[in-house]
Amino acid sequence: MSVTTLSTTPQEVSACGTSPVDVLDRAEADHRAALLKALADPVRLQLLSIISAAPGREACVCDMTEAVQVSQPTVSHHLKTLVDAGILTRERRGSWAWFRLDVEQLAAVRGFLA
Amino acid sequence: MSVTTLSTTPQEVSACGTSPVDVLDRAEADHRAALLKALADPVRLQLLSIISAAPGREACVCDMTEAVQVSQPTVSHHLKTLVDAGILTRERRGSWAWFRLDVEQLAAVRGFLA
């Protein structure tokens, strides 16, 4: 097979002697980064720990505002961030809002971190 | 057992009827958030995908600058972020810098995401 075929053939080697490999495409990288970004905050991790430890893997906002050292609007903001990312789901029951873990979404994150 | 014992007893129930649970303490939450933050960027995920797919799970900077659509200083900056977080290790060989995955650190992240 000839060496001088096409400039687009992935058969070349770079300066340090290795052959270039495939990169995760940007769209998928953006999607994964958005998920990780939603998780990458200490208060949100605390909120998730509450929900994760609660019976039925769901918790009410009033429990969380008491357990975390930020204001109620800030808790609401963080919960919205997690819902928008698909990590939590929100359900209204009477006066209270309940949040439940989406375990599949979390499993997906663990998956691409392997 | 009396109901009016002490205000610090964790036996109370909150407004919505559940009993408060333990929260992940703030220091540990900060540590985990720092790790996730280091991972939560599309370019860094692309860099990690290159290293992860390379033979020996290590790659040279020159390969990465070619594969990603940002400038060389930006690649260097992202690699430093990952090294500072303990996700990558840097090793100098001649003119080139090689980066290797710390698989245990990544496993730890997957661990607390369970």
Add this chain to the structure above:
DNA sequence: TGTCAATATGGACCATCGTCGATGTCGGTG
């Protein structure tokens, strides 16, 4: 309908982040 409690939204402020161009540093080679 009016009021209250629970939650969400809007606006503002300060800190941090991602990116770049310019430049510095270090190793190899003539």
Add this chain to the structure above:
DNA sequence: CACCGACATCGACGATGGTCCATATTGACA
């Protein structure tokens, strides 16, 4: 020693993020 290529650092800029207070919305209930 001088030069060159690989990589790191610096300084700056615009964008995004976390937080708060004030206020709006929603649902229960008198």
